[in-house]
Amino acid sequence: MSDGTDNHDQAPGSSLWPIGFAIGIACILVGLVISWPAAVLGAAVTIVFGVLWIRDAARSHAPVDSAPAHALVDGTPSEAQLAAEEQHLETYGRAGFLTLATIGLGGVIGAGVVLPSLGFAVLPSFTGEGIETNPVDLGPISNFPEGTFVITSFTGSKRQGDVSRRTAYIRNNGLSAEKEPSFTIIYSRCVHLGCPIQPNGPAFKDQAKTYKDVTLTPVKPAGFGCPCHGGAYDTEGNRTAGPPVRSLDRYAFSVADGNLILGDHFSVGTVAGTAADAVMTRYPVAYPGVHVDGIERFLYPLPVPGAGA
Ligand code: FES
Structure with missing residues (x-):
């Protein structure tokens, strides 16, 4: 009550x-x-x-x-x-x-x-932290013999200094069908989990050159390999074996005053054709382990935790 x-x-x-x-x-x-x-x-x-x-x-x-x-x-x-x-x-x-x-x-x-x-x-x-400052001047295109890959190491950002050192494998393809300079520029990061890939072939260190802080070493690869988990790629960057999920990333380029200028970094699904005749779709930069094309890009939409861009 x-x-x-x-x-x-x-x-x-x-x-x-x-x-x-x-x-x-x-x-x-x-x-x-x-x-x-x-x-x-x-x-x-x-x-x-x-x-x-x-x-x-x-x-x-x-x-x-x-x-x-x-x-x-x-x-x-x-x-x-x-x-x-x-x-x-x-x-x-x-x-x-x-x-x-x-x-x-x-x-x-x-x-x-x-x-x-x-x-x-x-x-x-x-x-702007963590963003590479492209374009990068890689020096005269005469430093890139036609048909030969060159291991090219450069500083991505002057402000960030040595921590932004990157390596690209660059091949001068000569002129395209449109009579334009053609270069294949492959980024050295494995697209499985981000380890640095290596060219499978001899490097000619006695023929190495430098341009400013860019080092250029000719190499004759049969393809590229990743020491971490056995990922393998052909000379166009297409995956041929192992766990990587797509082709190697590439860089765009331009030529100014006879120098090769490194452009934007982009991701690639699959490359058809070779050298100057290569055809590919250009995707925004994706994390290693991420599919950029095909049905898999919907099935595996999340990046691999810890895999840096
Ligand atoms: S990081 Fe290259 S195969 Fe795993």
């Missing part, structure tokens, strides 16, 4: 919102590693469940603003009712404050953990 006082339970009721909130945080952290859409989805889930959690917590401590029905008979609450209401309001203040302070403190701690991680992950996209 009711004694006229508010017996509203001050302890928060059980709620699923914190579980949803935690799942959202987990999605953000996993998404930062494997997929931006997953991180965005996690952020949305976190915000929605966080708001619901806070609203639920606030409601569970909300004061009853109407007096008990029987107290309105003569419009004047009894002393006991006033005392009970005063106690209720007092309890609301302390319990509500502690609940909201706990959630707020958790939010501050969570922000302290997540924001620096987000900063390190996102800021480089806006400051």
Whole structure:
């Protein structure tokens, strides 16, 4: 039987919102590693469940603003009712404050953990960190004998210095059918997990040349091999054996004042034809292990965690 006082339970009721909130945080952290859409989805889930959690917590401590029905008979609450209401309001203040302070403190701690991680992950996209500064002048095209591959090492970004050193295997194909200079420029990163590939054939170090900080060493490969897991490619970069999922990445090029200028880096599915007659579709740079064409690109849409671009 009711004694006229508010017996509203001050302890928060059980709620699923914190579980949803935690799942959202987990999605953000996993998404930062494997997929931006997953991180965005996690952020949305976190915000929605966080708001619901806070609203639920606030409601569970909300004061009853109407007096008990029987107290309105003569419009004047009894002393006991006033005392009970005063106690209720007092309890609301302390319990509500502690609940909201706990959630707020958790939010501050969570922000302290997540924001620096987000900063390190996102800021480089806006400051240009990690982006190679192409084009790169590789020197006179006379340094690239026709029909011969040249191991070409160069600095991708002057600002980043030696950490941006890259290697490309460059073959001068002579003139194309349109009478334009043709070069095959293959990037040395294996498209399985990113190990450096090696030319399968002798290198002629006694014929090596340099141009500024570019080193040029002729080589006669029968193909390219990866020492990590046995990936193998032909001289057009097509996979011939092992676990790689596509052909080797390439660089675009141009010729300016008789010099070969390295252009954008791009990914390739399959190369048809050879040398100046090679035909391929150019895709945006993809992580190693990622299919860029065929049905597989839908079946395996996520990059391999830890495989650098
Ligand atoms: S990284 Fe080249 S085969 Fe695995």
